[in-house]
Amino acid sequence: xxxxxxxxxxxITETGRQVTLACHQTWNHNNMFWYRQDLGHGLRLIHYxxxxxDTNKGEVSDGYSVSRSNTEDLPLxxxxxxxxxxxxxxCASSEGQHSGNTIYFGEGSWLTVV
Amino acid sequence: xxKVTQAQTEIxxxxxxxxxxxxxxxxxxxxxxxxxxxxxxxxELVFLIRRNSFDEQNEISGRYxxxxxxxxxxxxxxxxASQVVDSAVYFCALSEAQDYGQNFVFGPGTRLSVxx
Numbered sequence: 219x220x221x222x223x224x225x226x227x228x229x230i231t232e233t234g235r236q237v238t239l240a241c242h243q244t245w246n247h248n249n250m251f252w253y254r255q256d257l258g259h260g261l262r263l264i265h266y267x268x269x270x271x272d273t274n275k276g277e278v279s280d281g282y283s284v285s286r287s288n289t290e291d292l293p294l295x296x297x298x299x300x301x302x303x304x305x306x307x308x309c310a311s312s313e314g315q316h317s318g319n320t321i322y323f324g325e326g327s328w329l330t331v332v
Numbered sequence: 333x334x335k336v337t338q339a340q341t342e343i344x345x346x347x348x349x350x351x352x353x354x355x356x357x358x359x360x361x362x363x364x365x366x367x368x369x370x371x372x373x374x375x376e377l378v379f380l381i382r383r384n385s386f387d388e389q390n391e392i393s394g395r396y397x398x399x400x401x402x403x404x405x406x407x408x409x410x411x412x413a414s415q416v417v418d419s420a421v422y423f424c425a426l427s428e429a430q431d432y433g434q435n436f437v438f439g440p441g442t443r444l445s446v447x448x
C-alpha cells in the first residue's frame with residue numbers, strides 16, 4: 219500500500235545543531251506539507267511544496283528550510299535548532315491542485331531540542 | 333481569509349453518551365471543502381470525512397454522523413453511543429480553491445475524553 223513515512227520518529231538534539239527530518243511518500247502526490255503541532259497552537263504550517271523544485275513558506279517558516287528534488291521526498295531542515303523548535307512535526311501530502319484533495323499525514327516526528 | 337473555529341477545547345462524556353463536536357468556518361469562496369480528522373492518543377492523524385460546499389446532505393458512517401449547514405457555516409460532528417476508543421483530539425479543516433495549489437486550514441481541535 220502507498221504510504222507516507224517520516225524519520226526519525228523520535229530525536230533529541232542540542233541547541234545550535236542542524237537537524238533534518240525526512241519525509242517520503244509513495245502515492246506520487248504533487249503536494250507535500252510540513253506542520254508542527256504544539257499545545258495551544260494546533261497544527262501550524264511550516265513549509266509546503268506543490269511539485270518538484272517548488273517550495274513555499276508557511277505560517278511559521280523561520281528557522282526551517284525544505285527542498286524538493288523529486289516527487290517522493292520533502293526533507294525538513296532546522297538550520298540551527300532552538301529550544302522553541304521542540305515539537306511534534308507532521309509531514310503530509312495530497313494529490314494535486316484541486317482544493318478537494320484530502321491531505322494524508324505521516325506518523326509524526328517527536329523532536330526535543332535541549 | 334479563511335478560518336476554522338472549534339469553540340469546545342475539551343469535552344468529557346461517559347461511555348454510551350452521544351456527543352457533538354462543533355465546527356464553524358469562515359470563507360469567501362463558494363467552492364470549498366470541509367474535513368474532519370481524528371488524532372488518538374498514539375498521535376497519528378486519521379482522515380475521517382470530506383464534504384464539498386455543494387453537498388449539504390448529512391452523512392452517517394456507523395456511529396459517526398456529520399451535519400453540514402451552509403446557512404450557519406457549520407460542519408458539526410456527532411458520535412452516537414460514544415466508546416472509550418473515541419477518546420482523541422478531533423480537528424476540523426477547511427480547504428479553499430486556489431489558482432495554484434491547495435490552501436488547507438485547521439481548527440484548533442477539540443479533545444474528547446470518553447470515560448468508562
